[in-house]
Amino acid sequence: MSVQTEGTDTAGKPAVRKARVPAPPRGADGASRASSRRGAGVPYLLLLPALLATVILLGWPLVKNGMLSFQNLNPRQLIQHLTEWNGFANYREVLTEAEFWHVVERSVFFTAANVVLIMGAGTLIGLLLARLGKKMRLTLLVGLVLAWAMPVVAATTVYQWLFAQRFGVVNWVLDKLGWHSMADHNWLETQFSTFAVVTLLIVWMSVPFVAINLYAATTTIPRELYEAASLDGAGAWKSFTSVTLPFLRPFLYSTTFLEVIWVFKSFTQIFAMNEGGPDHLTETLPIYAYVQGVGNQHFGVGAAISFLTILALLIITSYYLRMVLKQEEDEL
Incomplete structure (x- = not known):
């Protein structure tokens, strides 16, 4: 990969030179994408305990109550x-x-x-x-x-x-x-x-x-x-x-x-x-x-x-x- 840089020649006139810029290592883009995907999943992992507690403490009693409402329970x-x-x-x-x-x-x-x-x-x-x-x-x-x-x-x-x-x-x-x-x-x-x-x-x-x-x-x-x-x-x-x-x-x-x-x-x-x-x-x-x-x-x-x-x-x-x-x- 090269970019153009501006300098002067021996006569003092401006000249354009090409400088070599090291290319990013192979696989860097893929690693960054994988890292961003992992970062996007962090909020869901943090919410998981609260969601599990909600399902256990609220969801199951609600299901049980719904089942009882269809029964003759005396x-x-x-x-x-x-x-x-x-x-x-x-x-x-x-x-x-x-x-x-x-x-x-x-x-x-x-x-x-x-x-x-x-x-x-x-x-x-x-x-x-x-x-x-x-x-x-x-x-x-x-x-x-x-x-x-x-x-x-x-x-x-x-x-x-x-x-x-x-x-x-x-x-x-x-x-x-x-x-x-x-x-x-x-x-x-x-x-x-x-x-x-x-x-x-x-x-x-x-x-x-x-x-x-x-x-x-x-x-x-x-x-x-x-x-x-x-x-x-x-x-x-x-x-x-x-x-x-x-x-x-x-x-x-x-x-x-x-x-x-x-x-x-x-x-x-x-x-x-x-x-x-x-x-x-x-x-x-x-x-x-x-x-x-x-x-x-x-x-x-x-x-x-x-x-x-x-x-x-x-x-x-x-x-x-x-x-x-x-x-x-x-x-x-």
Whole structure:
């Protein structure tokens, strides 16, 4: 291999000479290609342990639950170790019951109310964090983290104590403020009040996640955009709608999707608070599946209800993924 170089001859005129450049050793291109192929496979090897753990811990229970939903599994079958396949009989029984559709309707409204309150309060607190000073921001962040880190059963126990009928703090405060009829009020007596207490608990535990992540998202917005908006005469609301909201929109989409899943599958808060009472009026789909499967020992029916719940979550997931993909196409 040769390249041309410029120099001068004996008369001082420029001359062009050819210089020899050593060629790359044979097989170097093949070795580099093989090395790049090995490097491309490294991420998949790193993901392999997590994928295996997911398949073992989540995939196999899901398959087992699907198999149980096609069986007639009651105490007699368990004692005698019998496997009785009954096809879609469990699904027909569940889908033809009016109570199941009442539970579905109740679950949808319960999830929607909680998600709206969580996203609204979390967004406002997150924007407040972005405007506070360092000391106040640190104090509020510590409080949010403590509320977020509290175990679910512990938080539910605290709320049971707060709203207790005879010695609850809420009733005592209301009585001292002049509402003497609330001194011995039973907050778990009706469907609405029970859902109100559970909703307050779930919102209190979920708002920190939204607020902290939204505050983190606001720190990525370039300050130059706010300066440009102010030079254009934009006020606080215009700056929010034209600068802040476009940056936060992907975060709001993803967080809303996660909150829908987390609230929809809430079990511990509702069951530990009042076990789906009074009169099964606060049962959502996870509680209903547990009551039918474990409580009534109709394990095949319970598996069918839980599988239908998973199917509903998959539909929600597919809608979210389609929305995200559409947004990416619009950005391109």
